[in-house]
Amino acid sequence: MRGFEALQPFRNPRFSLYFGGQVVSNTGTWxxxxxLSLVILELTGSxxxxxxxxxxQFAPLLILGIPAGxxxxxxxxRTILLVTSAASALVGLALAVAVVSTPVDLVLMYALVFLLGCINTFDRVAAQAIIFEIAGPETLTRSVSISTIALAAARSVGPGLAGIAFSALGAGWCMVMNAGSYVLVFVAIALIRPSRLHPRPRVDRTTGTAPVALLRNRAFVTILVVNSAIAMLALNLMLVITSTVSLSFRGDATMVGAAHALNALGAxxxxMLAATPASVPVRALRYGCAGLGLxxxxNAAAPNLTVFLVLAPLLGLGVGFYQGVLQASAQASVAPGQLGRAMSFVTLGSYGVAPLGAILMGGVIDASSGQVALLVGGVTGLVCAAFVWWRAGGRSTAG
Incomplete structure (x- = not known):
């Protein structure tokens, strides 16, 4: 019966709309x-x-993450998400034009991706902050954990469909489909009526919505440190998996899509495992980190593409459990009125350090291989598990 408890959030039709919109959006992003990855690898081989x-894509978070919170x-x-989905659709169409231009202007593509990253900074924070308003305090933990499955569900179908679309229709139509996904997100959010949302309590300015108040919370700081380290060194999976399949194992676009899709099935x-408990304390994060690391x-030990594909669901399982525990424990460790700024810190850790991590892992891959990058990520996960054990092994989340 405990498995059915994890599905409790779907009894709320507003959550189902939100979840469906996130699946569509993340599928379009794939x-x-x-x-983009295949176009750039084809042009540069680097x-x-x-x-x-x-x-x-993620550098804007370093500048705009805190203001977004x-x-x-x-x-x-809800208002923020309506604006960001409409703006993202327009930039997606511009990307479609850029990738079919002759010759391809890499600088223009990077500029449009940067602009989309600016919009997505506000989108990601708002998408996390709205979960409390949709679910309310009673089902918040499970709703947050289940919401992370939207990423995995998108990866289960997105890469495979994207690989087929790229091979059959080309990069331009992939961008058009991404733009269309944002239109569907706009419709889903518009159908969630404001009068049916739970109001978030406002925190008195004297007691702290300021960042310094959040940084006094021991449990929340533990989450931030782990999140940043793993995001930088262990979760550059779009880069690492794509490079491993394409450059190390010489797989084609279909194999790249298959690797990401199998990874997503495990996620x-x-x-679902992360969503089963009614509450997730920060100390549970040690199991998420250890599982991800192992x-x-x-996957780093895979000797060939076949074994790598067989092990892909195991990696997805580790990623899905880690992300579910991370998001649930983060939202549970702060007051509802602090969720916007708190999740901006979490988003900053998840995505804001991605540029530095991508540069580091790109250098590792060019100097050695994708397997070495996976090895670095595995060691990072185990070190973070030990860190959580030390910081919160026997402590409450109150901090």
Whole structure:
């Protein structure tokens, strides 16, 4: 019966709309990212050049992450999501034009990806902050954990479909499909009526929505440190998996899509496991980190593409469980009125360090191989598990 408890959030039709929109959005993002990755690898043959996409995509978080959280604490996240989905659709169409131009202008593509990254900074924070308003405090933990499955569900179908679309229709149509996904997200969010949302309590300014107040929270700081380290060194999977399949094992676009899809199937199971408990304390993060680390090490040891594909669901299981536990424990460790700024810190850790991580892992891959990058990630996961054990092994999340 405990497995059915994990599905409790879907009894809420507003959560189902939100979840469906996130699946569609993330599926569209895979069409964009896979097409961009293959175009750039075809043009340059360099993992460093591919890492520049990650830099352009996530660098805006370093500048706009905190303001995005402040905005999400003052404006309804629903309003922010309506604006960001409409703007993202327009930039997606511009990318479609850029990739079919002759010759392909890499600088223009990077610039458009950077612009989309600016929009997505506000989108990601608002998408996390709205979960409380949709679910309310009673089902918040399970709703947050289940929401991470949207990423995995998108990866289960997105890469495979994107690989087929790229081979059959080309990069331009992949970008058009991504733009269309944002239109569907806009419709899903518009159907969630504001009157049915739970109001978030406002925190008195004197007691702290300021960043310094969050950074006094021991549990939350533990989460931030682990999140940043793993995001930088262990979760550059678009870069690492794509490079490993393409450059190390000489696989084609279909094999790249298959690797990501198999990884995602495991992530769905991992997310379900994370959503089973009614509450997730920060000390549970040690198991998430350890599982992720061991899964990365197993994939690093794969001697050929066949074994790598067989092990891909195991890596997904580790990723899904880790992300579910991370997001649930982060939202549970702060007051509802702090969620906007708190999740901006988490988003900053998850994506803001991605540019530096992409540069580092791109250099590792060019100097050695994707397997070595997976090895680095595995060791990082185990070190972070030990860190959580030390910081919160026997402590409550109150901090």
């Amino acid at each position: 069409f964009q990212n896979l097409a 993992a460093q050049a591919l890492s520049a996409v990650t830099v352009a 402040r905005l999400a604490d003052h404006i309804r996240p 769905i199971v991992g997310g 899964a990365l090490l197993a």
